[in-house]
Amino acid sequence: MSGKINITDLNIVVLTEDSDISHFSCGNVELDTFLAKTAKIAQVEDTSRTHLAYLNGVLVGFFSLICDNIARKQIDIEYQKENYVHKVYPAVKVTRLAVHREYQGRGIGHALLYYALGTVYALQKYAACRFVIVDAKPDAIDFYKMFGFHSNTAAKNKHLLYFDYNEFRRRLDEKADVMA
C-alpha cells in the first residue's frame, strides 16, 4: 500500500460504545491493548477522550486526549525567552496516538496531530489551553519534533514534549496578515 493520505480523506469520529475497534494494530502492544481493552471504559469514566480515524471504512488510526498542565520548569530555558510568568500552564495532553501498521508512513500520523490541534482550537472558545503536550515514546520523539514540538533535555521528564499553542496561533495570524 502506498500514496499520501490527506486529512480530508479521513473520517475522524469520537469513540462510542458501538465503535468497531477489533482490527487495529500499530505494532506497539501497549497502544493496541489500550484501544482494545481500556479506551471504551476510559471514555465512560471521562478519564480519556479517544478519537478514531477511518479511511474508506477501515480504522487506520486513533488518538486520545486529556486535560492536563505543564510546569514552567519543564519548558526549555532557551524557549523561555517568551517570558512565561506563571509557574504552571493549562495544557491538553495527547496521551496516545497510533497509526495502523499497514498505513504508517503515509501522512496519517501528521494528519491526526493536526486534527488534535484543531480540537484544541475549538476548546479554546470555552476553556483556555496554552500548551499541547505529549509523553513521547523514545522512537516517536523526532516525529513530534518535526511537527514543531519542543523538548527540554535538562528537565526531569525528558520525554515530555510541548507545543505552545499561543505561538502557533500567532504564526497563523501573521501568515493571514501577509496573505491579506
Ligand SMILES: CC(C)(COP(=O)(O)OP(=O)(O)OC[C@H]1O[C@@H](n2cnc3c(N)ncnc32)[C@H](O)[C@@H]1OP(=O)(O)O)[C@@H](O)C(=O)NCCC(=O)NCCS
Ligand atoms: C509514530 C506514528 C504515529 C507516525 O505516524 P505515521 O502515519 O507513520 O507518520 P506520517 O506518515 O504522518 O509521518 C509524518 C512525518 O514524520 C516522519 N516520521 C514518522 N514516524 C516517525 C518516527 N517514529 N520518527 C521520526 N520521524 C517519523 C515521517 O517520515 C514523515 O516525514 P515527512 O513529512 O518528511 O515525510 C506511527 O508510526 C505509529 O503509530 N507508530 C507506532 C506507535 C507510536 O510509536 N506512537 C507514538 C506514541 S508517542
